[in-house]
Amino acid sequence: MNVDLLFQIAGIGILVSVIAQVLSRTGREDMAMLASVAGLVVVLLMVVNVVAQLLNNVKSIFQLY
């Protein structure tokens, strides 16, 4: 029950959106886009691990080969 994962994702999301806002305000839109893409990739990696764990558990429990 890794609950902290959810809070990490929310934290990263809020942080990235703030950074993107600040960067776009100071006129550097490309950096803002890069920051948001980087944040998305980090969150994707975290989520992929949990989903893969879920799928493997279900396959083993229900003998879905």
Next chain:
Amino acid sequence: MDIARWVGLGIGAAVLYAVLREAKPDMAALLSLAAGAVLMLGVLGGVQEVLEAMRSLSSRVGLEGTYVSTLLRVIGIAYLAQFGAQACRDAGAGGIADKVELCGKVAVLSIAAPVVVSLMDVVTGVLV
């Protein structure tokens, strides 16, 4: 298997989802996917106990093993298809969600087909 923790986790994830939806809708979709996965992982323990009880009950009754394993796999497919369809719907892709559900239905039908055939044999055997 305390329900309070799961409900609390679900509500917390929903609140975080609402917060994130304005700032970053794509991150919010990922958050809902992660919350769904964590919750279903938590439930898997309970599901396993239920399946063990069902398996021991069916073996005591003398039910044939193949039907029970078919039933198990159908439940597993439904479990996964519902999770995938819901994740797609959360991300706003209703069309993809329906396609995932269609795949789940086809998978269930392909597994259940031999059972139906054997049922037909039994029925025709009795009637003849």
